[in-house]
Amino acid sequence: MNIEKILNGISYKNPYNEPLDHIDILGITDDSREVQEGFMFIAVNGEKIDGHQYIDEAIQNGASVVVGERPEPLEKSVYLSVEQSKSVLGIIAKNFYDTTNNKQQIIGITGTNGKTTTSYMLKAALEAQGYQCGVVGTIQNIVNGQAFKTINTTPNPLKLHQLLHKSEDDVMIVEVSSHALKQDRVKGVIFDVAIFTNLEKEHLDYHATMEDYFETKYQLFKQLKKNGLAIVNRDNSWGEIVYRRLKEQSYVLKTISTESDASILLNIEQSTIQFSGGKAIPFELKMPGEHNRLNAAMTLLVCEHFRLNREKSMDVLRHFASLPGRFESIHFPGNKRIAIDYAHTTKGIIYCLKAARECNAKRVIHVFGFRGNRDESKRADMLINSAIYSDQYILTLDDLNEQTEEEMIQVLYDYHEKYGHSQGKIIPDRTLAIKEAIEAADEGDIVLVTGKGHESYNQAFQLGTNSDRETAEKIKQAVKDMTV
Missing domain, CATH: 3.90.190.20 (Mur ligase, C-terminal domain)
Structure with a gap:
């Protein structure tokens, strides 16, 4: 791909006025060990490793272009300077893999608890009615029916966009952690559906305050497409804040609750579920726990959005079995x-x-x-x-x-x-x-x-x-x- 297409939307400097129009990039990576002839190497200053230390190795392996934060003249490669390498990874990946033109629906799920179970409930409910679903998440990544080991809940942007590019699935379900949002791992991804499960005290060694933790989680909705579906669990003070912020915006907003007025109202004691405008109907799950009923309710709102058969969706969730490490x-x-x-x-x-x-x-x-x-x-x-x-x-x-x-x-x-x-x-x-x-x-x-x-x-x-x-x-x- 021509380098100018890859750099579209990125603010960069060409400190040595190298000609760029003749350069075609064959691959992109931030790992010098993965570099091959004709690759672009992005030197990222990470929390533990500074990629700038590996520029020489990347060039030896064939990098034709290096993107970094500290300009230095290179004999065999073009050096392009950006303010922060980490923040441009997602845009470079989006441009290289052309993921904005993907046909699949992308569902993002964020929250302290419930991301994984909701992901697999969604996968089961959608696949039962004809959709092929991929998953990017905590237990594993699944693309085109193949499972791969995962290191983080959400991979880095180069890997994520590569997975989205490879995917021939109808739907990709992505667990989006607060670390991923803070570190720009989902940058460049436009979500069709965004789900907020809940928020409680967690990762304060990383975020320092609950306010920072919340604002980081809220970033997901800033990447939701116009008129996209936003689903919020209102049984949480932070969820109520999300709801108030979103209700004035141009999203399709749906909610769940055991207490407040909502698109789906759950009665935990009586094991019933009530869709807006409807009657309470029995809804018992094989998986125990109030939290799993909440996860199932959010899943049903996605199924409604996809215009799936309600009774069939509910039946799939009633019989949904446990996941590895989930009760x-x-x-x-x-x-x-x-x-x-x-x-x-x-x-x-x-x-x-x-x-x-x-x-x-x-x-x-x-x-x-x-x-x-x-x-x-x-x-x-x-x-x-x-x-x-x-x-x-x-x-x-x-x-x-x-x-x-x-x-x-x-x-x-x-x-x-x-x-x-x-x-x-x-x-x-x-x-x-x-x-x-x-x-x-x-x-x-x-x-x-x-x-x-x-x-x-x-x-x-x-x-x-x-x-x-x-x-x-x-x-x-x-x-x-x-x-x-």
Whole structure:
């Protein structure tokens, strides 16, 4: 592609007045190791790595053009200077992959909790009525029916636009994290549908204030096309602010709530759903929890927008099964079970503990921990609410994130002493904590393990397993072997 097309919409300087009209770019990347002959290399000054240090390597690998923030004369390549490399990645990617001309509908979902479950509910409901759907998100990326591993909830803009370009799907569903919005990872993407699930205390180690966290999330709606569909959960003070801001703008605005006037009104106690202007009808889900009913309601609003058969959409959601690490249940001999969930915020934990009660648990034993070098402001609330809603809790290690085990174990003891109660205990080794909880469970009890969900462990534990699910399965097999 001609370089002038790639640079369309970008403010740049050509400090050495290099002729550009003859240059065709064969590929774009911000990783010098991926550079091939005829590529454009964008040197990004990131949080941990400064791409400017790898310009020489990129040129050796064949870069014909380098885009960066600090002009320097290059013998074998053209250097173009921009104010901030990171902010132009999305525009370069959009232009190179021509994603503005893609035919698929793009749905963006943001919020503290519920992005992943809503994504897969949408995928199931839309595909049941003839749409092929791709997903970009926390568990994996799915494009053209093929699944790929993912590192971040939302990939960097070069990867995201490449995925959108490759996609022959009718719909692409994109989980949009606050980090992605803050770091311009979705820059250049125009959304047909934007969904706000909720907002609560999270990532304040990154955003510093809830106001900054909120404004970052709100950026998604600034990339919603004119007359696009905006869906907002009003059962949240931040959602109410989004609603008030959007109702005066040129969007199709739909809402869900258990309390306020809304496009879909949910009655949690009676398990009913009421579309605007209609009657309350039964709506029970296979997946337990108020949060999943809210996720399903947002899904139904998208289905209505796509003019799908309402009853069929509702039936798909009624039978929607669990996702990896989303209240994922493993049943044990003796009529007890473990539920594994990714919940790592106060509200997420409360939802899961209440969901366990919905499953008629006699007792709920909660195993969880705190991530090292992450938002400390939510830790006390997490423990306080675990103590309220569970019958017993076991504090254990989560990801250390460069803190030492000794440091995090001391954190567990400090919080347990200050906010815990006599029914709680500390078992630092995560696998042994799960084992202890299962052994302590009686008939009809549920062991709820939160924090890691589908993720693999980042450190070694005594049972030698790599995830909460693996740990549970190993313990289950040991129990079976003992009863044979």
